[in-house]
Amino acid sequence: MCRVTAYIGPEIRLNKLLSEPDNGLIRQFMPQQHAMLNLAGFGMLAWNDDAETDEPLAYRSTTVPIYDANLDSLSRKVSATTVLAHVRGIPYLPGSGYGPQNLHPFQFAGARLALAHNGDVSDFGKIRVPLLAHIDPRLAAQIRGTTDSEYVYALFLSQLPDWTQDAEAEEIVRALSATLKVLRQVRSEVGAETRSSLNLVICDRDVLVGARLTLDYGVYPLPSDSAEDIYSPYLGLWFTSGHVFECGERGWRMVNGDQEHRAILLSSEPLTRDTTGWVEVPEYSAVIATRSGSRVETTVHEVEF
């Protein structure tokens, strides 16, 4: 099961998110909250206020990130104010789509928002072609890989008023809602009806969105003798916010939450084994964090579909 972490806040060295916390993202090749190993690679976009361009640093590698010496070296030296990083997990089967073209996060040329996905759209093979009818042709032309995630990204961008421009929080929520409605409709047309998890983390330099969404939650295939399929909790997405993320007496945590909130961390599972101080994004909802000067404003929105 893929893992994703995103951050907006004061400049932070990348290894403080990726490797130093006891459950840092790249340690999640063997995640705490899922039994599956994540061996299909790592991708990251990182923005920095000092850069001459607002294009992010992009890093993608199919190497298992815990063994990636380049990533280790880079993350010890590079700092960022916005990060979107993803560890990819796929079924251990030939034809599962292993390869660099399928690494998250996705960011198409000309698009403001990038996206990483945790979850899967069941029966995706049945809806891949019908979905194209709902995707802006300029975006469809940029799809390079074979994943459900990249199609969902293209579909989501297509629902925005103008995917080449900045989007307001309300526009993002409406686009998420429209994306899920299209997916539900297209799935219904082809008879696809089992659970599909769509935890989507979307960002640009100053906006971070964490959407915890599932289509047909609880509807497992019939018949099924897989306990994992039958008893499958709603896929988690967690966040913590405060002044700064740092290591103190009680390990890594956001501190000084009673002061102005300047940072938010969003992750498919907490970056620390001690989950105190982390809370879950509500089901069928999106947390939207917007940077305004040194402050980060956080709001929660219901996503109807």
Place this chain on the structure above:
Amino acid sequence: MTSFYDALRPEDRAELDDYLDPIAFEPGEALFHQGDVTEGAFLVEEGTIELTMTLPGAETVPIARVGPGSFVGEVALLQDAHRTLTAVAVGKVRAKYLDAVDFRSLLNGNRPSAFMLLKEVASLVARRVYETERAILDLLDQRPAGRAVRPCDAGAPPRRSDFDPLPYLGAFPLFSSCARRDREEFVKLARVFEAPDTSTLLRAGETGTSCWIVVRGALEAICPASRIRLAVLGPGAQAGLLEGLIGVPQQTTVRVRERATLLELRRDDFETLLSPTSRLSYRMLQGISAAAIHEMERKNLVLARERRLLS
């Protein structure tokens, strides 16, 4: 706050006394910290304990104050976990400590009192769940718009189904202590329903006549005033079971989120089930205790989130 100890029968109380160790705390001293590994529970005899929670950003907020007759940290008796709250003595406190290992040996001893003790602890956790849910609902009533769900439509009612739930129940924690023949016995007590989206099963303010267990699909619990969703209940989850255990009305409205296959257990049958008459009763009570603890953990997380979002 519930007096756990006083609710016990004299013979159960006498048996429990053998395992209680006196302990005292000075003002400001912590009984335990949030995040600590659970070891046992404290029965307060004198003084007051303040329970607090650390929120994201390390801000600490008060959750409750408890006094004489109350148990603190009772989840530890049923399950190894991490403390979800910090407990600090407000003034001088005198208490009795019950180690989780001792409590479980009492249960495993299969004594007549074991069932009553387990039922009391499960009821205590269920009451805490209920009180925490009340605190969450009070917070949700202060929310700005933007999180309300669609109004509850008058959806079609659930219909009886011939779906066989038996192959699926073994995957659910509620039945984790049950053997196959226990599950077969349970299914004979219950009725299977199919419910379309938006069917309302339980209404806030009413004492339901049935409890529901989700076999497939999902329900959602809605705050009646703000119409904010409090919980999503997927396969293996229950609705109305904990309220039935402690005899209180629903605080949320429960409706179908995704077309669902459900097991209905009528209140009368539930009460029969919880009479200490059979192996099934004892094993189901263990499952209900596990469900209550799971609910407690979920509710604490939601309370922390809502307090954080309101700050």
